[in-house]
Amino acid sequence: MKVTLDQDKCVASGQCVVAADHVFDQDDDGIAVLLDPAPSPARADDVHQAAAVCPALAIRIED
Numbered sequence: 001m002k003v004t005l006d007q008d009k010c011v012a013s014g015q016c017v018v019a020a021d022h023v024f025d026q027d028d029d030g031i032a033v034l035l036d037p038a039p040s041p042a043r044a045d046d047v048h049q050a051a052a053v054c055p056a057l058a059i060r061i062e063d
């Protein structure tokens with residue numbers, strides 16, 4: 001699984017961190033930061049959930 005995050009699209013809602021806090025964090029301005037661009041399969045459900053709930057469609061996943 002490969003994850004990419006478009007910080008230019010991010011609107012700092014924090015939903016991705018709630019869904020997958022091992023993979024996403026937020027900087028001081030609330031913009032998402034990608035902690036792990038290649039999460040383990042065990043985190044796949046959480047990462048898919050993060051992408052699904054992101055209001056800015058800033059998270060892309062390649063399985």
Ligand code: SF4
Nearest residue numbers: 010011013014016054
């Ligand atoms: S859910 Fe989307 S818009 Fe919200 S912080 Fe994460 S990447 Fe940014």
